Amino acid sequence: MWRYEADEHPKRRHHWEHDYAGFVQVGAKMVGKCPNNLTNEEAEALLTEGIPYYPARWRQDDPQRIYAVKDGVIYRAMPTNPGRSYHGFPELPDRFRELPAKLKRKVMERAEPLGCWNEVSKWLKG
Secondary structure (H helix, E strand, O other): OEEEOOOOOOOOEEEOOOOOEEEEEEOOOEEEEEEOOOOHHHHHHHHHHHHOOOOOOOOOOOEEEEEEEEEEEEEEEEEEOOOOOOHHHHHHHHHHOOOOHHHHHHHHHHHOOHHHHHHHHHHOOO
């Protein structure tokens, strides 16, 4: 349905040398880093399987964000080319906790059949 497209070329802001997701501090901001072995095909599958989020005042046809779960990590995708493509990155646990309860519940329900509910819960606790 949607394509994965990095928001910069070459992709570097959310990419690093490790094969696991994590965060680094850049100035005063924490930046989510995707595993270096996450392929574009896997990223597009996460978008397709993800949970679309339409905030109350959002008037676009396509979601403002898409949330997905992989390997015990929650990812947030944001539009790069609205209506066409998104780029994703690990969601900060603090930001996830601020989301509406219904959305958080849907994301956690997605983790259950993937067998990573415990890992996601642990990750959210930091």
